[in-house]
Amino acid sequence: MKVLIVGGGVIGLMSALELSQAGCDVTVLDKQDFGQAASWAGGGILSPMYPWRYPDAVNQLARFGKSMYQVWQPLLQQATGLDIEINPSGMLILDQADVNTGLGWATHDHDPQQAAQLISGKALNRINPRLNPDISQGLWFPELANIRNPRLLKTLIAFLKQQPNVTMQPFTSAQHFEVKNNQITAVIDENNKHWQADQYVIATGAWSGLLSEQFDWQVPVKPIQGQMILFKAPAQWLPTMVMHQGIYLIPRLDGHIVCGSSTDDVGFNTDVNTETGLQLQHTAYQLVPELQNMPIVHAWAGLRPSVPDGVPYIGQMPLDQTSALSNLWLNCGHFRNGLVMAPASARLLKQQMLGESFMVDEAAYLPVNRLAYQTFN
Secondary structure: OEEEEEOOOHHHHHHHHHHHHOOOEEEEEOOOOOOOHHHHHOOOEOOOOOHHHOOHHHHHHHOOHHHHHHHHHHHHHHHHOOOOOEEOOOEEEOOHHHHHHHHHHHHHHOOHHHOOEEEEHHHHHHHOOOOOOOOOEEEEEOOOOEEOHHHHHHHHHHHHHHOOOEEEEOOOOEEEEEEEOOEEEEEEEOOOOEEOOOEEEEOOHHHHHHHOOOOOOOOOOEEEEEEEEEEEOOOOOOOOEEEEOOEEEEEOOOOEEEEEOOOEOOOOOOOOOHHHHHHHHHHHHHHOHHHHHOOEEEEEEEEEEEOOOOOOEEEEEEOOOOOEEEEEEEEEOOHHHHHHHHHHHHHHHHHHHHOOOOOOOHHHHOHHHHHHHOOOO
16 A cells, blocks of 8 residues: 655654554655654653643543653664664652642553652652752652654654655645545645655644645644753753743753743744743743753744644544545644654554554544534635
């Protein structure tokens, strides 16, 4: 089976990985180079931020993230010599208003990866001595990890380029789909070249809504900008991830510390806003005062693919309220959780396309169950 994936971010690349390993011939198109946009810009926390604030469908896919990456890590490293850098740092959530809710959620969720405990005083200082001493307690998630998403993307790209059944085509913009008899017959690019396959996948992140505009059921994905700054400290200087009021600090193994992130509705604008950057710095210094002595080496902004209910669309694209286009699939709308949901999203898509048993209940993600209730102009 020949599959054409439009979109070369982490969702498209993981989908290509799953499908190619299942024996499909896969072509991946991207309007720029691969592994850019939100996939590169994100923090890479292998858990939803404040998971109790998200629908069960988000947590259901995210639950597989860390373990699936751990399975892929040695296989990808052996083939490419590259490390995706999973850092099992744990996370401290310092929002006092979330303590009881978070503890209750962790207790009832029964997921060892999300086990939590309330710590304070000397125990808090032992776990992370860099914290502001005025912080008296925190919710500690010892099993949480982060993945270095630029390294992950570089590794995925290198691995896919090695595969004889994968074609990688950057700087190729899919303009629209050719449709005959309720089937896609080709993707047409900016040079009017026709790319043909048996199955087609939209995995273009924040741009997925634009690509779906030719159909009756437009996918309601919109860009939400997230701005980030990067500190450089000594290796293993900050021992844990830290989160407070939606702002996080994520330590990399070499001492880089990612601080993010804002949520601004500014369309497809990726310009860095100075005021937003100063707000991120202020929060970072409040959480870890010694960061004021560490240089800021980079600042950037990415565009998250936001959807109304926060749940990604995974499944066949609807044709009308009762049926779907038989060979057009969606894997998009992951908002702030694309990195952690990517492995399970890709596997679920593969299982749907190949008629396999599902790893999760697919109903919550199916576009045909959800787009029919949206109103579009």
